[in-house]
Amino acid sequence: MPTMLRTSAAIALVMLLVGCAGPRVDESSASPSVTTPSASGSETPFIVTTTEPAKQVDPDSAVQPYEFEGVRFSVARLDLSQWDIRVVWDGEKGGTYLGEVDGDVLTNAGIFTPSYVPGGLLVSDGQQLVPLNLNGGEGNFHLLPNGVFAIMDDGTAEVVDSVDYSPDGVMQATQSGPALVLDGVIHPAFTAGSTNVAFRSGVGVSADGRTVYLAISDDLVNFDTFARMFRDGLGASSALYLDGQISGLWAAGAGRDIDLLLQPYAGIIAATRKG
Template sequence: MRIYHLDPEGRPFGGFDSLSRQLWKERHYLIAAMNGGMYQPDLSPVGLFVEHGFERQAISTKSGWGNFHLLPNGVFWLKGGRAGVAETSLYLRERIAPDYATQSGPMLVIDGEIHPRFLPDSDSLKIRNGIGVDEKGRVQMVISEAPVRFYDFALLFRDQLGCRNALYLDGTISSLYVAGTSRRDGLFPLGPIIAVIGTVR
């Protein structure tokens, strides 16, 4: 599993097809992928982005408008074959120094608790996608098939998937790629992309 953003020429991949073509040149192939965090109009990450151990975009601790700033937000990280989701302030305290990381928000589940700002009777229903890590260390990547409220989406991660920490990735632009199926979303341009890859043998 890796997190991608720019191609070798320094341009955002922008979608699954261009990433898949580049991976093939490197004798890898795309197994599954999902949009991996919020981004600016130029497709650059809004918050922290780490690739190959290098911090490409600094972490954001600012409050502001929109879902990213519905604090607490958090970071999905990969290091040495392990994965985790941490609330932003905890991530900073632990000094994880990941191989790959992307920041998004809000957190869905924080140490087993639903985000305090989520309402069980909210009328905000959207397609949503998110990511969590369960008690066995397995990464759970989820996209809803129908519009769903934040609260119910968070319950899925906590109560059905066993994730004590889970992170919201995005809503309207939520996109998924799954090899061997017809699922290859390409309606919206993408910033960071979380991908599971294989090696051509």
């Protein structure tokens, strides 16, 4: 049974429709809406949970506490010579719980709809289960540029702008948005010192594609600080926002057993130690 770095403390049903004209940074406590290829207009966001950090972490755990500019995070640094990473989603049964997936480090994949369908591209073990979503719309997913996190058949990883995505050689992938950092450049819509803060999760990749960083904030954080944490703190050349309040990051030996996993996801990023 995996152990949890952040755990649900309360659940609130949020019925919020985004009504402004044009994409914007949605940094509220509500999960953003997604316009999928089969949908018209925005969808109602789904159940949101508030969270708190684990109080103890085993020093041998893959996920460790990390602090950047006074904001606390939990971070897994995964050398792909030592780790296998998959993207898992059971599309037939709807949402997938972290506790249902094998792995030493587990986190949610990208933003999804209320019916637990990924908001954009999802590739698992070389099979495309959901197509790339280049639709316009509201909410964080559609704040361009958004991006794709992918594991390639040569064992490297990448985060690319969705419009530059190519399926060649892709074994695992999840699409989300906004892209936090692309080739060292922070998303142009982010504002330093923004007071719009939330819990956030994301994935970053080193310049050589051989290290993946999975991170979740244990404190409220704005997008600019979150992006700079990946680039300036961890040294990632590119990074992608995964989701907000509902996010979770679990690791074996991280100091807290999970008795009940309340939040299903439409896609899980699962990392397993090689050997």
